[in-house]
Amino acid sequence: MKTPVKLQGAGLGLRRSIIDSLHENIPEAIDFFEVAPENWINVGGRLGKQLRAISEQVPLITHGLSLSVGGVHPLDKELILNIRKFLDTHQAPLYSEHLSYSNDGGQLYDLLPLPFTEEAVQHVSSRIAQVQELLGRRMAIENISYYVVPEQAMSEADFINAVVKEADCDLLLDVNNVYVNSKNHQYDPEEFIRQMPAERVAYIHMAGHYVEDDGFIVDTHGADVIDPVWKLLAFTYGLIGTPPTLLERDFNLPEMEQLLSEVKQIKSLQQTQELPHGRSAHSAA
Amino acid sequence: MVVAPIQPPKSPLAQTQENFTRYLRNPSEVAIPEGLDPRRMGVYQNLVYENIFSLLSGFFPVMVSLFNEEKWRALIAEFIRDFKAETPYFPKLGEEFIYFLSEREAQEDEPAFLLELAHYEWVELEIYMSEENLQTPIPQEQLSNVGLSLSPLAKPLAYHYPVHQISEDFQPKTPPPEASYLLVFRNPQDDVRFFELQLFSYQLLCQITQSPGLSAQEYLHNLCPETHTNPDDFLQQGMGLISNFNDSGLLAQV
Numbered sequence: 001m002k003t004p005v006k007l008q009g010a011g012l013g014l015r016r017s018i019i020d021s022l023h024e025n026i027p028e029a030i031d032f033f034e035v036a037p038e039n040w041i042n043v044g045g046r047l048g049k050q051l052r053a054i055s056e057q058v059p060l061i062t063h064g065l066s067l068s069v070g071g072v073h074p075l076d077k078e079l080i081l082n083i084r085k086f087l088d089t090h091q092a093p094l095y096s097e098h099l100s101y102s103n104d105g106g107q108l109y110d111l112l113p114l115p116f117t118e119e120a121v122q123h124v125s126s127r128i129a130q131v132q133e134l135l136g137r138r139m140a141i142e143n144i145s146y147y148v149v150p151e152q153a154m155s156e157a158d159f160i161n162a163v164v165k166e167a168d169c170d171l172l173l174d175v176n177n178v179y180v181n182s183k184n185h186q187y188d189p190e191e192f193i194r195q196m197p198a199e200r201v202a203y204i205h206m207a208g209h210y211v212e213d214d215g216f217i218v219d220t221h222g223a224d225v226i227d228p229v230w231k232l233l234a235f236t237y238g239l240i241g242t243p244p245t246l247l248e249r250d251f252n253l254p255e256m257e258q259l260l261s262e263v264k265q266i267k268s269l270q271q272t273q274e275l276p277h278g279r280s281a282h283s284a285a
Numbered sequence: 286m287v288v289a290p291i292q293p294p295k296s297p298l299a300q301t302q303e304n305f306t307r308y309l310r311n312p313s314e315v316a317i318p319e320g321l322d323p324r325r326m327g328v329y330q331n332l333v334y335e336n337i338f339s340l341l342s343g344f345f346p347v348m349v350s351l352f353n354e355e356k357w358r359a360l361i362a363e364f365i366r367d368f369k370a371e372t373p374y375f376p377k378l379g380e381e382f383i384y385f386l387s388e389r390e391a392q393e394d395e396p397a398f399l400l401e402l403a404h405y406e407w408v409e410l411e412i413y414m415s416e417e418n419l420q421t422p423i424p425q426e427q428l429s430n431v432g433l434s435l436s437p438l439a440k441p442l443a444y445h446y447p448v449h450q451i452s453e454d455f456q457p458k459t460p461p462p463e464a465s466y467l468l469v470f471r472n473p474q475d476d477v478r479f480f481e482l483q484l485f486s487y488q489l490l491c492q493i494t495q496s497p498g499l500s501a502q503e504y505l506h507n508l509c510p511e512t513h514t515n516p517d518d519f520l521q522q523g524m525g526l527i528s529n530f531n532d533s534g535l536l537a538q539v
Binding site: 036038039041042043044045046047048049065066067071072076079101104105106107108109110112114115117119120123147148150151216218 | 296297298299301302303305306307309310318321322324325326328329332333336337340365368369370371372373374375376378413414415416417418471475476
């Protein structure tokens with residue numbers, strides 16, 4: 001189940017629009033990349049070669065979008081086995097997915113919110129366990145940003161903890177999502193992070209978002225990371241150590257220099273935390 | 286008497302999801318699930334719609350350019366409402382859209398070549414992304430005798446409309462008398478190219494696709510009309526063609 005590739009430091013989400021400028025000359029600041037396997041499985045030609053060139057140089061991790069692990073329609077076993085093959089081909093040390101669903105018998109290609117109920121905990125955890133079985137490895141599950149709660153019988157933090165425990169999986173802690181949700185659903189983001197199972201955090205996501213006129217936040221991954229989210233990341237590091245951390249940027253991509261400055265900012269926060277006075281209890285799985 | 290199978294009652298989770306997604310697929314006719322904030326449900330509806338809109342617009346640049354924005358947006362809304370795309374792979378969404386177009390009844394003001402154009406644009410993308418590699422050319426001296434197959438990186442295509450010429454400024458209302466025969470293929474630089482085929486070349490490539498494993502000689506004999514006045518000429522021309530495809534890495538030995 002263990003993989004020899006050691007993952008640490010700061011990574012960048014790899015979009016097709018930036019791969020052309022990266023595959024021959026990977027900036028030193030980038031310790032790893034992340035892709036959505038559903039964008040790359042069975043893709044060859046120029047794009048396939050560029051991706052292979054990248055995964056031969058630095059670790060590549062995978063962040064799925066179409067699994068619909070919280071959905072009620074049958075799991076797509078072919079997809080899972082193709083993901084397994086993709087992970088093996090690229091020696092990808094991590095696969096993560098969202099704690100959500102996207103399939104209603106057909107794909108909606110988006111991350112829809114699950115009700116925070118015991119029924120949903122049981123349902124999604126047993127499916128995550130099945131996926132892990134088919135993959136032959138653990139996966140990490142991400143706390144999504146959500147705009148409504150279809151039914152709330154427990155808190156979001158309890159929901160996440162219950163799923164991670166029942167499924168025996170890892171957590172991809174998306175710090176931006178914690179911030180977005182804390183604003184949209186009025187809770188204390190630091191308190192939320194305190195409630196997360198620190199020992200299960202495989203890695204962290206950082207991103208920017210869009211604030212509408214009335215303060216409502218839409219998680220677009222289309223803007224720079226804002227200061228309060230940087231502060232929340234520093235708080236998280238102080239609490240749980242410095243797991244590998246990835247910058248996601250899906251829209252309105254700025255110049256590479258700007259992206260790199262955010263990747264470097266992640267690194268510098270990690271290094272500050274890792275100085276002797278910092279509490280660096282975390283060792284990434 | 287036919288007895289309908291008894292459906293087990295839906296679990297609360299299944300019911301919640303069904304209510305939620307029914308609204309997202311058809312927001313103009315389906316009510317927002319009870320108790321959920323309309324504005325926030327609108328955010329979801331917008332995210333689902335814009336994501337699929339931007340994916341499909343990227344896959345079919347020519348087709349998009351022929352629609353005015355409002356009509357294109359309406360077509361995407363119809364796709365989301367009426368079609369359950371199954372592929373989990375984003376690059377394959379274009380293929381799902383072709384299924385959708387082929388199953389639906391075209392509207393009167395839509396160009397008659399729409400489906401053919403969409404298919405052509407999709408094939409170009411499919412070949413661009415294919416995991417296959419070009420073949421090492423078969424040595425010239427063996428070429429006429431070994432069994433052949435056509436690389437998946439080459440697709441012979443026939444359309445009623447000249448889809449390769451269609452643009453905002455050229456939108457034929459009726460098909461020309463001659464069909465368009467095209468070969469779409471990938472070159473060693475991993476670019477996708479096409480050229481127009483003579484009917485004969487199209488038939489030859491279709492034969493190789495449909496019954497792989499015959500020799501060049503056999504394919505050409507099968508295609509040579511009995512009434513042909515100079516079969517040797519025919520064979521020579523045919524071998525020239527096969528030799529060109531072979532040089533481009535588009536033929537494999539089976």
